[in-house]
Amino acid sequence: MATNFLMHEKIWFDKFKYDDAERKFYEQMNGPVAGSSRQSSGPGASSGPSGDHSELVTRIASLEVENQSLRGVVQDLQQAVSKLEARLSALEKSSPTHRATTPQTQHVSPMRQVEPPSRKAATATEDDEDDDIDLFGSDEEEDKEATRLREERLRQYAEKKAKKPALVAKSSILLDVKPWDDETDMAQLEACVRSVQLDGLVWGSSKLVPVGYGIRKLQIQCVVEDDKVGTDQLEEEITKFEEHVQSVDIAAFNKI
Numbered sequence: 001m002a003t004n005f006l007m008h009e010k011i012w013f014d015k016f017k018y019d020d021a022e023r024k025f026y027e028q029m030n031g032p033v034a035g036s037s038r039q040s041s042g043p044g045a046s047s048g049p050s051g052d053h054s055e056l057v058t059r060i061a062s063l064e065v066e067n068q069s070l071r072g073v074v075q076d077l078q079q080a081v082s083k084l085e086a087r088l089s090a091l092e093k094s095s096p097t098h099r100a101t102t103p104q105t106q107h108v109s110p111m112r113q114v115e116p117p118s119r120k121a122a123t124a125t126e127d128d129e130d131d132d133i134d135l136f137g138s139d140e141e142e143d144k145e146a147t148r149l150r151e152e153r154l155r156q157y158a159e160k161k162a163k164k165p166a167l168v169a170k171s172s173i174l175l176d177v178k179p180w181d182d183e184t185d186m187a188q189l190e191a192c193v194r195s196v197q198l199d200g201l202v203w204g205s206s207k208l209v210p211v212g213y214g215i216r217k218l219q220i221q222c223v224v225e226d227d228k229v230g231t232d233q234l235e236e237e238i239t240k241f242e243e244h245v246q247s248v249d250i251a252a253f254n255k256i
Contacts, residue, residue, distance in 0.1 A: 169226040174219065174252035177238060177245055182214040189244040190218055196237045200228030219251065 177193055179186065186208055194203050204221035211217050224234065235248045 170256040171224055171226055172252075172254045172256055173222050173224060173231065173234070173250060175222065175234075175238070176209075176249040176251045177218040177220065178211070178247050178249070179215065179217070179244060180246050182216075184244055186216060186218060189241070190220070192241040192244055193218065193220060193238055196234070198224075198229050198233070198237070200225030201234070223256070 175193075177189065179189055190206060202223045204223065206218060206220035208216040209219050222234075224230075231250060231253070238248045239245055
């Protein structure tokens with residue numbers, strides 16, 4: 001009878017288990033609750049601060065990495081400083097002032113200071129070296145050498161330019177030589193034209209071109225040097241043959 005009554009009664013007998021599970025869950029999320037000294041001393045207390053330990057380990061690892069990188073930077077700086085010191089010492093050794101002896105001071109009384117003799121000797125040596133250095137002689141020698149080289153190059157250029165043949169300006173001219181009528185002997189007319197011989201004149205090809213009414217004109221090519229033969233002179237020489245030539249015209253004129 002009592003058993004049947006308990007079966008129908010709604011009582012939560014194992015509520016403490018769910019309470020413990022809920023407490024452990026929140027402890028893992030946020031840490032143990034303040035004032036719960038009794039609960040932290042139980043068997044499940046070690047599982048609470050696992051999040052703090054993992055965060056601490058992560059920070060320590062990051063600090064170690066940063067420390068290693070800083071050590072590498074420091075080593076690089078030390079190497080650079082050592083290289084600079086080595087170069088500075090080499091420059092000091094190679095400089096002429098380094099060879100001068102360093103003056104040594106003497107221990108004297110405070111009331112009197114004596115100049116060391118080594119300083120005087122070093123000063124005299126430096127003065128002698130300065131006297132031996134000629135600051136202007138080398139410049140004068142270099143100027144003379146440069147002037148000589150320039151004159152030599154100018155002379156070679158002038159000789160080369162004199163040997164090089166000068167360009168001759170030439171022109172190609174096409175002439176139209178017209179006869180008096182259709183009875184003019186065109187072969188004789190061409191012979192007369194080609195008989196004109198001038199320095200700088202070279203005759204070329206020719207042909208007969210019909211004009212009209214059975215009349216043909218002589219079209220002849222020639223090459224002339226501009227400085228020696230002019231078009232006016234050429235026309236004047238051809239028109240001297242009055243029996244055959246009526247007029248001379250320039251059909252084409254081209255520079256070569």
